[in-house]
Amino acid sequence: MKISRTTALRTIPYLLLAVAMLVIAYPMTHVPAIHADDQQVPAVGTIAPDFTLDSQEGTPISLHSYRGKWVVLYFYPKDQTPGCTIEAHAFQRDQDQYSAMNAVVLGVSVDTVQSHKEWCAKDGMSFKMLSDANKDVVTKYGSTMTIPQAPQLGTVAARNTFLIDPSGKIVKEFIKVNPTGHSTEVLAALADLQKGAGK
Numbered sequence: 001m002k003i004s005r006t007t008a009l010r011t012i013p014y015l016l017l018a019v020a021m022l023v024i025a026y027p028m029t030h031v032p033a034i035h036a037d038d039q040q041v042p043a044v045g046t047i048a049p050d051f052t053l054d055s056q057e058g059t060p061i062s063l064h065s066y067r068g069k070w071v072v073l074y075f076y077p078k079d080q081t082p083g084c085t086i087e088a089h090a091f092q093r094d095q096d097q098y099s100a101m102n103a104v105v106l107g108v109s110v111d112t113v114q115s116h117k118e119w120c121a122k123d124g125m126s127f128k129m130l131s132d133a134n135k136d137v138v139t140k141y142g143s144t145m146t147i148p149q150a151p152q153l154g155t156v157a158a159r160n161t162f163l164i165d166p167s168g169k170i171v172k173e174f175i176k177v178n179p180t181g182h183s184t185e186v187l188a189a190l191a192d193l194q195k196g197a198g199k
Contacts, residue, residue, distance in 0.1 A: 041142035041160065044173055048073070048164045049140040053108065053130035056116035061106070061128055064168065070103035070194070071164040072186055074177075075143040075157040079111045079119040079129075083159075087179035092125050094183045101190050102166075108132050109157045132157070163189060165197070 042049060048071075052062040063071070074091070076084045091098075091105050098105055105127045109116075116129040130137075138144045138157045145158040159179065163172040163186070172189050174182070 041173060041175065042140075042162070042170055044170050046170055047168050048162060048170050049137075050168075051137045051140065053132055053137060054113050055128045055130055056113060056120045056125075058113055058117075061130055063106075063164075066104055066106075066164075067168055068166050070101065070166060070190060072098065072103055072105045072161065072190075073108065073141075073164060074105070074159075074161040074182075075108050075138060075141065076159055076179075077109065077145070077147065077156040078153065079109060079115045080122075083179040084109075085123065087159075087177070087182055088119075088125055088129075089123065090179075090181075090183035091127060092123075094187060095127060097187055098190075101187075101194060103190055104128070106130055108137060110135055110138060110155070161186060163193065165193070 048063060050063050052060050055061050063073070072091075074087070076087060078084055088107060091107070095105070107125075107127065107129045109129075110132050111119075112133055113131045116131055119125070120129055132138050135144065135155055138155075141160065141162065143158040143160040144155050146155055147153055159177040161174040161177055161182070162170050165171045171193055174185070174189075
């Protein structure tokens with residue numbers, strides 16, 4: 001049976017669509033979780049990659065110095081933007097609860113120390129905000145992304161959070177976080193993890 005050229009041309013877009021859908025669906029179900037910019041997120045159960053970064057005070061902060069404490073390591077895209085402000089304000093509001101749970105909150109973005117200093121002073125954040133201007137740590141944690149609506153920003157931190165136990169091990173991950181209500185979500189997870197650990 002002969003197929004006319006017109007019929008064949010009409011069929012091509014549908015064929016291409018079907019192939020595209022298969023390409024999109026296959027990696028989602030058959031490969032390990034890859035986050036923004038095709039970087040692997042460290043696996044739960046592994047030791048959190050160590051680092052030393054400057055805080056808003058300009059003092060170096062090392063992850064290993066928090067051994068013996070629970071660490072909430074959260075990455076966020078940009079200082080003084082709406083979603084990041086909602087998230088940071090909630091973490092600040094809940095500082096007493098984190099302290100009571102032997103936990104510290106560390107925020108990381110690729111903004112400069114000066115940018116962090118200005119934002120913390122303006123919005124009253126007292127927990128550590130760390131500057132990863134060289135983008136080394138966001139890369140180690142597979143937490144980079146670009147924002148299509150703001151390409152001028154280049155690579156920024158993706159909104160991911162890692163819970164690290166007192167031994168330095170990653171015990172829970174939150175990927176592509178919704179900033180609204182995130183601190184409450186983290187506190188609940190910490191409570192469950194500490195209950196399970198008997199601490």
